[in-house]
Amino acid sequence: MSTQPLSKSAGDPLLERLERLERLNQRRDGNAGRSPASGSLSPPPPPAQTRHAKRHPARIARLGALAISCATTGGLTYLFADLNASKSANQALAALPAVVPVGVQITSAPPTSAATPATTPAATAAGVPSATATTAAPTPSAPAATPVAAVQAFNGQLVNTEYGPVQVQLQFTNGAISEVAIVAYPTGDKKSVRINARALPTLRSEVLSAQSAQIDTVSGATYTSDAYVRSLQSAIDQARAAGATARG
């Protein structure tokens, strides 16, 4: 069978070429059984891909739209997760105890509706030069607020880390660490904020339970933890020197 086309087009290079092309097309379509001799030199049927493209003229645009849609969904999901994480981190940091003025704070019972709080600067503790005393000034109709405790606050050393400064404030009540506030922490980038939002509350609770600077570092926040401990130790040293505590 294969010799038939050759004999048919013998001597004519153009015919030979056309026949070769036809055989090639038939092979591509998987129509090997069809005899080239029986068929004419009619154009081959369009390949399957062309037929598909005709059925869906916007095939590429469709695929593009689908890809963009999926990518947008993924991007938005990431964005929402990122925004939510930042919001949670800010909430956690905002929940940390507030920094108070360094020195002695005399806290009193919460004022009643008739009582008017008044703040008068006074040095109430020996050895603390920048002390302030906050008292509730009662009106004649209200009972006097009873002072509860004297809180002494000491700022630790400002420790610089690769990501930013860390400084803690220790607050002592009756010689014990009653609160740990954070004066400065790295806020240069979102990652630092998130790490500190997780680490600082943990470090605070560790200090409150240990009542010393002998605390574990928080994994993933090594720089902050180390700087925190150093600042904490310097605050404890100051407190010990001022006679606020014998611990540490």
Place this chain on the structure above:
Amino acid sequence: MNNLWWYATRSTGVVATILAVAALMSGFFFSSRNTGERRRPAWWLDLHNWFGGVALAFTVVHVLASYLDSNSGIGLLQVFIPGTARDSSWAITWGVIAMYLFAITVFTSWPRKRLRPRLWRIVHLTSVVGVVLAGLHGFQSGTDGTTLMFEAGLVATAALGVYAAGVRVLALVVPRRT
């Protein structure tokens, strides 16, 4: 994992709304013969059909994600019956109605030849109401409804939709040049 469903609910909702607006626009441009000379009308029709189908698919994922999110308060009843949600009742109602309208529009497009042209056209045009309700649903119930980014996006998509609708209405009023 639960948070992931919440994020997926929000993102698929936004993408489904954008795709629905894109389907609306391509449909209006196609039916007003305002598709330009660069692409053939068949291309626009194909794209319009695709946008509609994908918008419905994303809507289904949106509904599924909100159902799987245990904090959303969306159960099977709330998914299928409008007005049964306790929180954001009206907003969820608009969403459920929009979902039905999208589904009806897409599923009646396949057996189009079996329907009377007028009936098919009326059913198909309810998708416009669906898109409006979907936007309202996102605005009222979405967590991002009050954010500047979402509001700007909503205004932009609404403007595009109104523009396409304007082109379509203008094609009805102004006779085409032959």
